[in-house]
Amino acid sequence: MQLVLEKRAERSGTIALVSPLIAIGLTILTMVILFAILGKNPLLALHAYFIAPLTDGYSLQEIAVKATPLVMIAIGLSLCYLANAWNIGAEGQFLIGAVAGSWIAVKTQGTDAGAWVLPAMLVLAAAAGALYALIPAICKVKFGASEILTSLMLVYVADLFLDYLVRGPWRDPHGFNFPTTAEFDPVATVPLLIEGGRLHLGSIIALLVVAAAAILLGRTIKGFEIRVVGAAPRAARFGGFNANQLIILTFAVSGALAGLAGIIEVAGPIGHLQPGISPGYGFTAIIVAFLGRLNPFGILIAGLFLALTFIGGEQAQIAMKIPLDVTKVFQGILLFYVLACDSLILYRFKLVFPNRQVTRGAG
């Protein structure tokens, strides 16, 4: 008896929906083993990770706050990945957006600038993120440089640039020498949705982005172009679609969304620019994009789930002294299983019996 992978005639719709769930199941199983090896009670750990954060209002709000940047970035990345353009540098575009938006906040600090400040910050952040993403895109189109490498390397450039600004020119003079800007003025801050809560306007923007992406991909010719270029490049050229133009476009859009997410994070939950404004949102968003099957609504759900692991990880650290890095291990294993389970959409397992049993009587 032999187990073989067999190609399906047509993509299985059921498996396409179920495969992320299988991946999550396998991830949790692996985590149980890992917790056991660490000497922690697996059931308690799982409770801390996945149940406890859902039981109080504060944590629920915090999940939405964490999901906001993840979803916005992942939507942009999904456009790139659908078009077969591999933007791995969303983290850098996120940081550059945060820096560019903060520039207005820093410059208008303490002046009587009006309500234009926040919209201007959002626009500038999106533009900066887009321009920063265009660097690898143009290198790819003009010189054939691998966008995977260039976009990834630019993350560290952005990270160190931010570091320089908050330790140097933009450092808060009254900040006891901490590497941080001064707290942004109210006009430069993203408004809260619930008084005294954590939920802010950014979450609404993220929902609008999800809806816009769903319309773009499902209803418009541009969305169709993006999907064809990724799925069948030669057919796309035959259809008259320009793959290079779409690399530029999808990188620009995903850079803009990452930049926007960056400034919303800084002008929202954090309130000032400092190093470490991102716990790796740009990288985690890659997992969100694939776990969500590169589908806008899937990404929304996947973003909330990954946000849950961030919050759960913090709770598990506080309650059970499980290292915070376990969250990253969890996310990595999850991506691994998601990609592995995707092969089941086009293939199925089959048991094959050796010849002898079948041939009986044939000769």
Place this chain on the structure above:
Amino acid sequence: MQAHQRMLDPTPKGQNSGESPLLRTIGLTKRYGDLLANDSIDIDIWPREIHALLGENGAGKSTLVKAIYGLIQPSAGQIRWQGQRIVLSGPSEARSRGIGMVFQHFSLFDNLTVAENVALGLDGQESFKDMSARLEQVSRTYGLPLDPKREVWQLSVGERQRIEIVRALMQDPKFLILDEPTAVLTPQEADQLFIVLERLKAEGRAILYISHKLEEVKRLCDTATILRGGRKVETCNPRLDTAASLARMMVGGEVKEVKAVSGRKTTVPRLVVNDLSLAPSEAHGVRLDHISFELKGGEILGIAGVAGNGQDELFAALSGERLAKDPGTVVIEGIAAGHLSITQRRKLGAAFVPEERLGHGTAPRMKLSENALLTGHAASGMVRRGFIDTAATLKTVDRATETFDVRKAKRDPEAASLSGGNLQKFIVGREILRNPAVLVASQPTWGVDAGAAAVIRQALLDLATAGAAVLVTSQDLDELAEIADRIAVMFHGKLSAPLATSEATREKLGLLMGGSSLEPKEVAHAAGA
């Protein structure tokens, strides 16, 4: 070599003397999922026999020979070699037992020499020098001239096939399988191949010859086994049967005759190519060399030629997948279009059917409605202000399904789930439903079943009758003879002057396909017709 001959062939004709067959399959069955590719096939191959394996695409010919060559394991049944049951672990075991195979698609490295390619394909321990010497000797013995030191990319398709054949012969096989060997040859090259095969037969070897060209089989083969839908229909002597009766057995019914309307009126030139030259886009590609022709409405121009002589490059230049510097080199409907994109050319009324159905003509994993949008987005009212009109795309699918008898499991399946013939009918239908002024089709019936091929040829004829200019590239001379008004030949990126179909004999076309030129006065005469 002679010692071998004696050993191989103790009696003049095995069949008559009651000797056992060289190879036989008994109830050979191969199942892929729900599909029975081979359903209990019995076949006997005798020494000193050229045995034809006939059948349409998808009849199970390739599956059967792959099982015999050890590339796949049968699900049931057995293979007997010289009377003994064998289970082949792979092709190298098949080769060591004396079974050789020449594939339709060559596996050669373009940048290596002939000798290096042969060395890579051999299992033995022989030194490179000895091997090269043997290569020259085998190629001389069988009249298959090859220069061992030349690099493969410099060789014609016919010469590349020779490498594969010589490579197989160097293993001294008792049994040689050839998969559609003449598909890539000119008629003259095919004649030379037949001489080689007759000689191999005279040496006592057995040959399994896969083909769907019936005249060829009648001429060459002693026995024919006909497969249809994975089952064996019949084993017969092809010389005693008519081509029509063999075709009936292959197809399982009468093949619909294609009807041409006699005396189609030609109108104004709708596609004109003026002195088109284009450097190849990739290494070892073909340079288009001063190509000119004029195609009027109501006319079908056929372009014959061995694959790889610039047909793909010409298609890309005509469709706009590659642009020419000079706009005037391609004129569509009186408008200089050499610099226009494929979308702009479609808006001028041109339509295109590429050779590759999956991946070029369609996105395999997208639905038919999305594939209708792929070429229809420019000029078919499927897109309004950037938004897709899904109902309009589905309507195109329904109309193509109805008009061209596209058979599929549901209303809007993925392109990859259709059979070759049905997908090709959809692609041709999708383009014809746009009422094009000019249709450029590359190998429109390549690898499709006879029924679908007839539907497609009829559709091309009807389109020309309705006033469109139709350009068809094909390696199938019979197909061009059936539908084209004039036939030109591509060779090394050059296009010959077109001949009227009535004057284009196989011999003349064969000479042009091999790079010879016709007598000057003959060309002038034909061009005037």
